[in-house]
Amino acid sequence: MTSRDIQHMRRAVALAARGQGGTSPNPVVGCVVLDASGEVAGEGFHAYAGGPHAEVVALREAGERARGGTAYVTLEPCNHTGRTGPCAGALLEAGVARVVVAVADPNPVAAGGAETLASRGVRVEAGLLAEEAERVNAAWLTFARSRRPYVTWKFAATLDGRSAARDGTSQWITSPEARAEVHRLRAESDAVLVGVGTVLADDPSLTARVPEPLRARPVLRVVADPGARTPASARVLDDAAPTLVAVADDAVVPPHLAGAVRLPRADGGIHLRALMAELHGRQIVSVLLEGGPTLAGSFLREGLVDRVVGYLAPALLGAGAAALGPAGVETIAEAHRLEFEEVTPVGPDLRIVLRPQSPKES
Structure with a gap:
C-alpha cells in the first residue's frame, strides 16, 4: 500500500462518518473511485437506509472513468440484493480493476463481495486503515458481531x-x-x-x-x-x-x-x-x-x-x-x-x- 492509498482510504472513512445517524439499521460506508490514471473520479457515502450505497453513489459520479480504476471502500462491498442491488456487482459492471477494502463484512447475509470480485479478476486488497474504519462504524459492527x-x-x-x-x-x-x-x-x-x-x-x-x-x-x-x-x-x-x-x-x-x-x-x-x-x-x-x-x-x-x-x-x-x-x-x-x-x-x-x-x- 502506498501513501496515496492511505490518503484515499482516509477520505473514504471521512465520507462514511457523514452518514452517522441516518443509515441505521445499515452501516455507514464511504467510497472513493479513481480512474485508470489515478485521479479521483467519484466519491460517495451511504446517507440513509434504503438509499443508494456508497459504491453506487461514487460510481455514478465517476461514470465511464471508473473503468480500469480503483475503488476504496470502508466496508467490504455487499454481495446480496436487499432494498438495493449488490455493490460487488455494481463494481464489476463498472469495470473497476482494483478494490481496496478496510473491513470485512461480518454480516453473513451480505458478506462475500471480496471473493466474488476476486473470482472475476478484480485485484482485491483488504485491511487498509481497518482501525479507523472500524471506529467510524463501531456501532453497526458491534450490532452485527455481538448481536x-x-x-x-x-x-x-x-x-x-x-x-x-x-x-x-x-x-x-x-x-x-x-x-x-x-x-x-x-x-x-x-x-x-x-x-x-x-x-x-x-x-x-x-x-x-x-x-x-x-x-x-x-x-x-x-x-x-x-x-x-x-x-x-x-x-x-x-x-x-x-x-x-x-x-x-x-x-x-x-x-x-x-x-x-x-x-x-x-x-x-x-x-x-x-x-x-x-x-x-x-x-x-x-x-x-x-x-x-x-x-x-x-x-x-x-x-x-x-x-x-x-x-x-x-x-x-x-x-x-x-x-x-x-x-x-x-x-x-x-x-x-x-x-x-x-x-x-x-x-x-x-x-x-x-x-x-x-x-x-x-
Whole structure:
C-alpha cells in the first residue's frame, strides 16, 4: 500500500462518518473511485437506509472513468440484493480493476463481495486503515458481531464526579453548549435509555431537539422500570416520540403501561442482556445510556458499555450523588480501565470521550 492509498482510504472513512445517524439499521460506508490514471473520479457515502450505497453513489459520479480504476471502500462491498442491488456487482459492471477494502463484512447475509470480485479478476486488497474504519462504524459492527446494540454512556458531572448536589438538585450542572451536544448525541442514536429513577426524579422528555432531523425513524425512548412505576403523567409517555417501557416479568403492570415488554429480573432490576436482545430484535443498532448512576454501574459491571462521553463542569460540590453507582469493583486492580480518545472544550465545560481498553465479552 502506498501513501496515496492511505490518503484515499482516509477520505473514504471521512465520507462514511457523514452518514452517522441516518443509515441505521445499515452501516455507514464511504467510497472513493479513481480512474485508470489515478485521479479521483467519484466519491460517495451511504446517507440513509434504503438509499443508494456508497459504491453506487461514487460510481455514478465517476461514470465511464471508473473503468480500469480503483475503488476504496470502508466496508467490504455487499454481495446480496436487499432494498438495493449488490455493490460487488455494481463494481464489476463498472469495470473497476482494483478494490481496496478496510473491513470485512461480518454480516453473513451480505458478506462475500471480496471473493466474488476476486473470482472475476478484480485485484482485491483488504485491511487498509481497518482501525479507523472500524471506529467510524463501531456501532453497526458491534450490532452485527455481538448481536446487541452499541452502548454509549453519557454523563454530566462536576470535577469531583457529582451528578447532583446533596439536596438533589442537578439542573444545570453543565452549560447550554454541552446540553446542545447531548441532543446531537441523541439524534445520532437509535434509542435513549434511562432507569425509572431518572423518570421519577427529573421527568425528562428524552427527545432529540436538533435543527434538522438526522434520521428517517425517530429515536426510541427506553425506560428500564422493573417495578412498573412509571407514572401515567410522565413525559416519556407522550406522543413526541415512541417509547418502550421494560418491566420485570413478575411486575404488577398498571393499565397505562399495558404495552410494556416483560423481561427477566436480575440483581434487583431488569436483566440487561435480555433488554439488549430485545432492542437488537427491534433493529436498534445504537443506544445512548443517560439515566442514573445505578443503571450505569450495572451496564459497566455487565461489560455492556462500549464508549463513554462525559461532560465535566468546572465546579466542585464535595457531596451529593455520584455520577456512577456500584460497578462491581472491590479493589483498584478491578477498575474499569479506559483509553482517552478525545478531550475537547465545550463552552466552559470539558467533553471527554473514552473507550474500554480491551473489548468486553459480549
